[in-house]
Amino acid sequence: MNITKLSSFDVQLIQQKLNRNEENFDLIDATVKEVMIDVKQHGDAALKKYTEKFDGVKITSLKVQPEEIVAAFQTLDDEFLNVLQEAKQNITDFHEKQLEKSWFNDKNDGIILGQKVTPLERVGVYIPGGKATYPSTVLMTVIPAVVAGVKEIALVSPPDKDGKLHPYVLAAAKIAGVQEIYKVGGAQAIAALAFGTESMKPVDKIVGPGNIYVARAKKFVYGTVDIDMIAGPSEVCIIADNEQNPVFIAADLLSQAEHDEMAASILITTSFDLAVAVQKEVENQLAQLKRKEIARQSIDNYGHIFVVETLDQAYRVANLIAPEHLELLVTDPFLQLSKVKHAGAIFLGPYAPEPLGDYFAGPNHTLPTSGTARFSSPLGTYDFLKRSSVIYYSKEELKKVTDQVVRFANEERLQAHGNSLKVRFNREV
Amino acid sequence: MNITKLSSFDVQLIQQKLNRNEENFDLIDATVKEVMIDVKQHGDAALKKYTEKFDGVKITSLKVQPEEIVAAFQTLDDEFLNVLQEAKQNITDFHEKQLEKSWFNDKNDGIILGQKVTPLERVGVYIPGGKATYPSTVLMTVIPAVVAGVKEIALVSPPDKDGKLHPYVLAAAKIAGVQEIYKVGGAQAIAALAFGTESMKPVDKIVGPGNIYVARAKKFVYGTVDIDMIAGPSEVCIIADNEQNPVFIAADLLSQAEHDEMAASILITTSFDLAVAVQKEVENQLAQLKRKEIARQSIDNYGHIFVVETLDQAYRVANLIAPEHLELLVTDPFLQLSKVKHAGAIFLGPYAPEPLGDYFAGPNHTLPTSGTARFSSPLGTYDFLKRSSVIYYSKEELKKVTDQVVRFANEERLQAHGNSLKVRFNREV
The missing domain is CATH 3.40.50.1980 (Nitrogenase molybdenum iron protein domain)
Structure with a gap:
């Protein structure tokens, strides 16, 4: 490791030593886009095609079957099972502290304002495959969603050459609370989660780390669904x-x-x-x-x-x-x-x-x-919750502010906005 | 308005009536990308070039001067000033309820876990221009940032044919708590906020509504900076x-x-x-x-x-x-x-x-x-806060979990992860 003595706060020098280069993603983005459109149009067939092309394996069924999960648990010894369960407990404890409550605020008599907090309905979790096996990432991405109250959690991960997912990933997924697991990775998995296919229902948000293709695919679908972040x-x-x-x-x-x-x-x-x-x-x-x-x-x-x-x-x-x-x-x-x-x-x-x-x-x-x-923040329970504002006014309270709201609407040249208050009090529109 | 009787929950029929079409953004994205790269490379000169091209006005100075803000307030009558100030108060009250506290959690003796909440440092707010004037949007986008504790708020908005911003936008910006205002709009403004130019420092997050070019530009820079949402x-x-x-x-x-x-x-x-x-x-x-x-x-x-x-x-x-x-x-x-x-x-x-x-x-x-x-959620104070996890373990508590952490690291084939605990207790690495 090289050593640099900094005698002053020299931003340029520090940044040069950090060597954080900006990459050009044009070529990757072109590939990603092609995959996304193909999956959107051809669904499962495209997923299987890309799995054969990129992961080198022909798969017949995308969805992991219950017996594969049973088999996965047989590869776990008690000690490691215990480690996974204790980690789960610690992660759950911490993420429960991040839960948010709905709240209401009575203001004057006749005004109630509030914020309703609701979990997302359906979430997709990406877990990298290849040579690495990361059961910790399964726990870290799934547990916050479970704590938030997400009902449907679908996990995707690229299969190995034998068409299998690592047993520890399967076991961790089951321990964490995943209901559906699919053998598909890369940009094609992100497309399937965002747009849906014959065998995969679309989700509302995609979380989890992946290679640069996965990261760019997440950026591509951002807006159609939410994503956690674009990880570097x-x-x-x-x-x-x-x-x-x-x-x-x-x-x-x-x-x-x-x-x-x-x-x-x-x-x-x-x-x-x-x-x-x-x-x-x-x-x-x-x-x-x-x-x-x-x-x-x-x-x-x-x-x-x-x-x-x-x-x-x-x-x-x-x-x-x-x-x-x-x-x-x-x-x-x-x-x-x-x-x-x-x-x-x-x-x-x-x-x-x-x-x-x-x-x-x-x-x-x-x-x-x-x-x-x-x-941005660590992935957390808050990533799987969303808020809705809640507004109630009584007739009397609305009447009190009608002049002000109408004035504001007039200044923005939005007459019909003002009318929606005026008609309630029989004023001329 | 057409009326449809729904005798069953027919998703396809409902969606057909909603008529929410997916658009193809390829052409817009190509223009946006060109603008982004140009601004990144040529800074202020590019901003001025695009302002002339898209807004039809040659501007010499991008930044709004203090005397322009003074003049803006002279166009406001007391009644509307009052409306703006009362709206500000109501918006501030509500958004203060969304503030989050840092928290800590003593666990056992010798373990402290927590979450530190910090405001963003510098934020950019986009306000649409053209024929519309939206002082309400100024209040709604700026106040949550002020409540969160953001120190630097830069507002951008496209100038009119005379090279000016609407006085109500300027006044609302001042009332809400903006420090810097720039006469630039469109994708070029988003590029300037994300990458910086000679006269504009880059920001950490861009919020606010805009036309489709602004929306696509926000998606383009997402990752380099955060954005609030891609509004439709x-x-x-x-x-x-x-x-x-x-x-x-x-x-x-x-x-x-x-x-x-x-x-x-x-x-x-x-x-x-x-x-x-x-x-x-x-x-x-x-x-x-x-x-x-x-x-x-x-x-x-x-x-x-x-x-x-x-x-x-x-x-x-x-x-x-x-x-x-x-x-x-x-x-x-x-x-x-x-x-x-x-x-x-x-x-x-x-x-x-x-x-x-x-x-x-x-x-x-x-x-x-x-x-x-x-x-996703309404824009809120939480959009301008970020969290950092905080972890403290005593020597004794770390020792207790070392076997478990090392086992987990070994299963993920990350030996050096285990070593970082082992060396602390003189274990063989």
Whole structure:
């Protein structure tokens, strides 16, 4: 990892070191659009065609059958089943705190205003397939929907060469509360969820991570359905003072780097000595990793250490990055919370390493990436709820405000708007 | 308005009568993309070029100057100023109820989980221009941001042929709490807000209604920034039992129809007699409207009356429509609220006509259109807040869960994830 000493808050220099390049998606978008239109027109047949083309397998039935789920549970030992269930409990507990209530507000006598909160009816969850198996992502995307009260949850994931989904994905889906599972991935799965096919009913919202085709397909259907976010590569940013252990820091940086070649691991520290120690320790630990080729590329291209003069500077740099994960390895991390403006999840102190949040603590691991924490939130129960305003006025109260509403409507040249009040009081329209 | 008797819940028939066509946006998208790239590359010069091309005016300075705002206030009489200020108060009161608090949750001894709520830093508000003047939209889009605590609010709106914005838009912007106003509209304004130019700093989120170019431009930049929604034509749906006054209903339907030719006005009633009376009354009132050409087209193409056998059927039809505005003109409307699953705003009883909500009551008038109330909410204070998860574990608590987290990480083949816990307890990695 390279080290840069920042003597001032040099935005351009920081951004250059972050190496966050904007990509051109024109070619990908063209492919995605073709797939979307094909699925819209040809339904299941198109899904099967693309599954053969992209996943290399001919499937006869898209829907996972009950016996496949039974078989999946037979591959689970009690210990891992227990881990999944305890994780489920922690995730459920946290997301229940995010539930919103409908509320009403009596105002004067004869005016009631309020907000009715209703769960979405039907949701689609995308789970990546291929070489990776992410039962944690199943729990993290499905449980908030269940907590919100969504009745129908359909999960999609690309099948392997044998036409199967990984048993842990199936088991986690069942444990989390999914009713329907389909063996289809990529842009074609997103199209099926958005538009529906013979065997898949369309959904109201699509959530869950995926590759760049999935991400662009989600953007394509945004508006027809809602989506959670357009996820980019994963990233961790660690702020550390000179009291911290470089072994911990290196391990946390590498836990991010092993995700994929595009993942970013950033350390911001007030201590040059710590920076050097972490640099060395990253090399030591990296050499031992099974996924060292991936971690190597990630660290070389997107890993960086910034040495700053004060902790306040460290927070400024972190806020500029707006990282997905932010670890505060500082004395009294709670007192620093107000300095953090933009981050997906904030991990406090030396015993809250980021992977604790990935699997187990309870808060969601689906987080805003690539600086989008400036304007978006972790996936949450609120993603599966929607609000309706509620307005009641009595005749007397409406009468009191009629002149004002009519005046406002007149100024906007919307006469019929004013009329709708006037006719109620026999005024000339 | 045509009347259809529904003897069963015939989804296809209902949708055919609704006449909600899917449009092809390919040509518009191509223009939008060209504008976006041009603004990204050429900044202010591109903004001025497109303003001349699309708005027919050469502007020298994009930013509205303080003296223009002073002049705007001189055009306001006290009565209208009062109306604006009272509307502001009502909107502020309602949106303050939507504020969210940060929260923490002590769990066991040594675990703290929480959610930190932070306002967005910088927001862009689009206000349509042209022949229409919508100070109400200024209040409705800006006030929630102010209530949320957004510090920087930049408003954009296309100038008229004299290079000016309407004084009421300027005054409303000042009253609501906008700091910066720019004379630029269309897709070019959205590009400037998303990417920034020499004279405009980029924002984190863009809200506000616009024409189809603005809507598609918002979709284009979604991901780079957040957006509120992709708005379609406005719509009202009225459920009425046989006790209701056809004069009120006709007025409310027409208040929607005068908006634009694409606006939809739908009545669902259990009474055929009422349907016929409304049909007649719509014709009577329509003939008197200044905007009768617009209302005529809207009513003819998108207006419809459904006669159903029971109120329960009426709610099913309304939920299928998922209307932007829903009026419940029924006995005991409160008791019916639980039957409404999808609606942007719900107006209860005969004295809560939809225009009351457009201007004055307090809830937002920026609402999900075209059935998107299935998955989205009115614009609200929550649109300008974002959440960060907060995780703290003590050494002892982390130790207790280490085996479980490591097991989970191993199952996902993410060894370095497990290592980040192991190194903290000197376990072999």
